[in-house]
Amino acid sequence: MADHLEPRIEDQISAWRAYVSRPEAIDGRDVDELEDHLRGQIDRLEASGLDGDEAFLVAVKRLGGLDDLSREFAREHSERLWKQLMVPGEPPAPRSGGGLPLAVGLAIGAGLAIQIPALFGIRFGDDGAFYARFAALLVLPFLATYFLVRRRASVPTVAVVAVPFFLAAVVMAVYPFAPDGATLVLAATHVAVALWIVTGIAYIDGRVRSTRARMDFIRFTGEWVVYLALIALGGGVLVALTMGVFSAIGLDAEWFVEQFMVPCGVAGAVVVAAWLVEAKQSVIENIAPVLTKLFTPLFTLLLLAFIVAGLLQGNLVGGGEIEAFGQRDLLILFDIVLVVVVGLLLYALSAREPLAPPSWFDRLQLLMVGAALVVDILVLVAMIGRIAEWGASPNKLASLGLNVIMLANLVGAAWLQLRFAMRRAPFERLERWQTGFLPVYLVWAAIVVVAFPPLFAFA
Amino acid sequence: MKIGKDLVAAAATPMVLGILADGESYGYAILQRVGELSGGELEWSDGMLYPLLHRLERVGHVESSWGASPSGRPRKHYRLSASGRAAFAEQRQQWAVVSRALQRVWSDRDGGTDFAGAPAFGGA
Numbered sequence: 001m002a003d004h005l006e007p008r009i010e011d012q013i014s015a016w017r018a019y020v021s022r023p024e025a026i027d028g029r030d031v032d033e034l035e036d037h038l039r040g041q042i043d044r045l046e047a048s049g050l051d052g053d054e055a056f057l058v059a060v061k062r063l064g065g066l067d068d069l070s071r072e073f074a075r076e077h078s079e080r081l082w083k084q085l086m087v088p089g090e091p092p093a094p095r096s097g098g099g100l101p102l103a104v105g106l107a108i109g110a111g112l113a114i115q116i117p118a119l120f121g122i123r124f125g126d127d128g129a130f131y132a133r134f135a136a137l138l139v140l141p142f143l144a145t146y147f148l149v150r151r152r153a154s155v156p157t158v159a160v161v162a163v164p165f166f167l168a169a170v171v172m173a174v175y176p177f178a179p180d181g182a183t184l185v186l187a188a189t190h191v192a193v194a195l196w197i198v199t200g201i202a203y204i205d206g207r208v209r210s211t212r213a214r215m216d217f218i219r220f221t222g223e224w225v226v227y228l229a230l231i232a233l234g235g236g237v238l239v240a241l242t243m244g245v246f247s248a249i250g251l252d253a254e255w256f257v258e259q260f261m262v263p264c265g266v267a268g269a270v271v272v273a274a275w276l277v278e279a280k281q282s283v284i285e286n287i288a289p290v291l292t293k294l295f296t297p298l299f300t301l302l303l304l305a306f307i308v309a310g311l312l313q314g315n316l317v318g319g320g321e322i323e324a325f326g327q328r329d330l331l332i333l334f335d336i337v338l339v340v341v342v343g344l345l346l347y348a349l350s351a352r353e354p355l356a357p358p359s360w361f362d363r364l365q366l367l368m369v370g371a372a373l374v375v376d377i378l379v380l381v382a383m384i385g386r387i388a389e390w391g392a393s394p395n396k397l398a399s400l401g402l403n404v405i406m407l408a409n410l411v412g413a414a415w416l417q418l419r420f421a422m423r424r425a426p427f428e429r430l431e432r433w434q435t436g437f438l439p440v441y442l443v444w445a446a447i448v449v450v451a452f453p454p455l456f457a458f459a
Numbered sequence: 460m461k462i463g464k465d466l467v468a469a470a471a472t473p474m475v476l477g478i479l480a481d482g483e484s485y486g487y488a489i490l491q492r493v494g495e496l497s498g499g500e501l502e503w504s505d506g507m508l509y510p511l512l513h514r515l516e517r518v519g520h521v522e523s524s525w526g527a528s529p530s531g532r533p534r535k536h537y538r539l540s541a542s543g544r545a546a547f548a549e550q551r552q553q554w555a556v557v558s559r560a561l562q563r564v565w566s567d568r569d570g571g572t573d574f575a576g577a578p579a580f581g582g583a
Contacts, residue, residue, distance in 0.1 A: 354517050425519070
């Protein structure tokens with residue numbers, strides 16, 4: 001049917017192909033599909049009496065405007081688009097241009113906010129407890145503000161983000177934590193996690209029910225960590241040079257570095273890293289998924305080696321003298337291993353083309369999840385044994401809770417990954433499962449912050 | 460008559476699922492069929508069909524494969540999966556309820572005579 005098209009129309013179709021291929025959301029195979037449609041339409045229009053040029057024009061017009069089309073494709077394939085977060089149709093210049101002054105302003109704001117306690121005589125290092133309580137509360141509101149302003153968030157969205165910040169500030173201010181108590185450390189770390197997820201609500205402009213939006217926030221988190229690490233490297237060089245050049249002329253810059261440069265730098269970097277993620281998406285390939293590809297095989301080997309070594313030693317679960325899981329630090333270490341495994345899964349998911357068939361990498365992930373499950377069950381048995389023997393402590397309960405959540409996550413992930421590898425379930429189920437855990441993490445972090453300290457008498 | 464955008468959008472999924480329930484098809488043929496079934500009243504710009512098909516594929520309601528058109532050019536074929544069949548049955552029931560309710564409202568207004576123009580989506 002398409003063979004009889006005039007050469008001139010073929011040229012026009014090639015030009016049209018080049019035009020339609022420009023938006024990143026529409027990939028080569030999609031263009032093939034659209035071209036098939038276009039040719040079908042041209043054939044039919046020619047059959048009804050239009051000449052070649054007219055038929056081509058009408059057929060192109062019926063496909064719809066490229067802006068609308070690429071926006072619809074972008075909605076469906078956000079993973080392709082993520083490299084350039086700009087949604088087509090929005091003018092690109094104000095987006096990247098208007099963001100910088102705002103980001104710099106808020107970064108300076110965060111840097112100043114972290115110094116406010118100094119006005120009341122509270123210095124870094126003097127009173128660790130104060131910064132443990134309030135560091136996240138002093139910095140993250142600036143990041144949330146950045147997103148709320150950039151997204152022109154509605155009043156309800158602003159309220160949904162602001163209320164948790166307010167409640168967290170009240171809890172952290174009024175709880176009578178014992179100095180250096182375990183519950184203080186737990187509350188400080190978990191309040192940071194909880195507020196990060198709340199900041200995520202600002203990032204996705206309140207679209208909390210959307211799996212795709214949640215996945216975008218997960219992608220953002222990964223890239224943000226990478227940029228923050230890069231900034232930290234540069235910052236480290238700056239600190240070393242500052243100390244070096246001033247000591248060369250006999251001045252000690254240590255107090256300045258400690259009191260101003262590092263705290264203000266870290267607070268500002270939180271906002272600047274977020275700006276970089278948004279501004280540079282179109283420039284650089286996402287890094288987190290690349291690191292994931294690199295480390296998934298290595299972590300799988302680590303887990304398998306650990307299981308084999310443990311079996312050979314024969315005392316994994318605490319029967320022998322060297323209780324692998326007997327020490328509390330090791331329990332936390334294995335929590336971290338499991339968090340990393342879930343992270344590797346998550347970032348591999350985040351960059352995957354959803355419609356691609358299962359590959360060797362998906363099967364490798366299945367192996368990794370399986371190994372992690374074995375390790376997790378061993379850790380859980382050991383933990384429950386410890387708690388039965390020594391009673392519960394806040395740290396043990398917090399590790400246990402995290403472990404149960406990771407176990408639930410990995411069981412579901414293994415099951416869905418298996419079904420996906422067997423082509424029994426679509427990839428979308430995996431994505432939905434993992435993004436569905438964001439609220440679980442938020443709730444658990446909130447429980448540790450709000451309920452643990454009174455439960456354990458603020459010890 | 461111009462059918463509103465929201466109604467067209469809402470009808471698109473059951474329409475496509477219903478057409479694929481009759482057998483494997485491809486983009487252009489699906490749109491032709493939509494035109495035939497609705498007498499040309501239910502129209503959206505052609506390109507929008509494809510993101511919709513891709514979404515149905517992502518959630519597992521349809522499966523796709525690349526074949527060739529009679530002239531040998533690549534052509535993407537779609538067919539309903541088991542979950543797509545279930546989704547279609549469910550949508551069909553929902554639309555039947557809506558359609559029945561609307562017909563009743565109108566027949567009350569018109570004093571008992573059936574309203575001839577009542578939509579009958581979902582029965583595709």
